[in-house]
Amino acid sequence: MRRRKLKITNTLAFIAVLATVVFIVSCSAKNKKDEIPTSQNVSSSSSDEKSMTSQKQQTTSESPESSQTLPKAESKTISADDELTQNAAVNAEPPQFNNGILPDYYYINVEPVYQNPELPTGCEITALTTLLNYKGYYVDKLTMCDDFLNIDYNGNSSFYEAFIGDPRSGVGFGCYAPVIADAADKYLKYADSDENVFDMTGTEFDELFYYISNDCPVVVWATMSLVPSEDRYCWTTPDGEEVWWHVNEHCMVLTGYDYTNETVTVCDPLKGEMTYSMYAFKERYDELEMQSVIIY
Numbered sequence: 001m002r003r004r005k006l007k008i009t010n011t012l013a014f015i016a017v018l019a020t021v022v023f024i025v026s027c028s029a030k031n032k033k034d035e036i037p038t039s040q041n042v043s044s045s046s047s048d049e050k051s052m053t054s055q056k057q058q059t060t061s062e063s064p065e066s067s068q069t070l071p072k073a074e075s076k077t078i079s080a081d082d083e084l085t086q087n088a089a090v091n092a093e094p095p096q097f098n099n100g101i102l103p104d105y106y107y108i109n110v111e112p113v114y115q116n117p118e119l120p121t122g123c124e125i126t127a128l129t130t131l132l133n134y135k136g137y138y139v140d141k142l143t144m145c146d147d148f149l150n151i152d153y154n155g156n157s158s159f160y161e162a163f164i165g166d167p168r169s170g171v172g173f174g175c176y177a178p179v180i181a182d183a184a185d186k187y188l189k190y191a192d193s194d195e196n197v198f199d200m201t202g203t204e205f206d207e208l209f210y211y212i213s214n215d216c217p218v219v220v221w222a223t224m225s226l227v228p229s230e231d232r233y234c235w236t237t238p239d240g241e242e243v244w245w246h247v248n249e250h251c252m253v254l255t256g257y258d259y260t261n262e263t264v265t266v267c268d269p270l271k272g273e274m275t276y277s278m279y280a281f282k283e284r285y286d287e288l289e290m291q292s293v294i295i296y
Helices: 002-035 039-052 080-091 123-134 141-148 177-190 205-212 278-287
Strands: 105-107 197-199 218-223 230-236 242-247 249-258 263-268 272-277 292-295
Touching: 123 141, 123 177, 123 218, 123 249, 123 292, 141 177, 177 197, 177 218, 177 292, 205 218, 205 249, 205 278, 218 278, 242 249, 263 278, 272 278
Parallel strands: none
Antiparallel strands: 105 249, 197 292, 218 249, 218 292, 230 242, 249 263, 263 272
């Protein structure tokens, strides 16, 4: 009799456990079903991710997710002629000013052009427009962007070949010196100018002061608010080239220096005319591959 009671008790316990398991499984299935996003939720999430991963909108050293989504659109074709133009701009021999005496202080009065609101990630072409305006070419930043800037909306190129993304949106990346030298060169040819553009990449920062002291502003690459940069792998091009991006990259126009106060003055497309620590700016300039462009 005692065994019988024990057997009944065990059977009842097994049934209770089995019922509990069935209940948990059914609840889990319901929860998973509830978690399937609707198309509206997916769209909203994608939009939020784009705004959060904007490479140009960061104001701290925190880096975005590496899988940044770029807007889908057709790329501007980079023709063989364009590549020749880029190479000509890169390889041209710049003027030499470093044989003279460098003053302790020099300042060029340059009117800054602001990138916002039309070009939230277009600091590079905006900086070039600032330089062109100073040189007497009254062209606007949108014309420079739409007509003279190589743009790759889909990320099939490197930052040395084209602006990657859309400079009119908050989710664009940017471009490096050869692309801006190329845009400047194409504009100068269009304007039938006798001046030339020179990619000065590799020039020591203090050597740029010789150009400043000869009234020659310099387009330079640093970072937003001089926060630290970080190298981030992005993708591999169809040609097998690994593409890396300097997170927090920003482009400005160097317009002055002051050895006494150890500062430099720039036209910042985001902030206007700004004064920064000479040594902090040099550190970021070096991080961004010592990239610079002049027109002379």
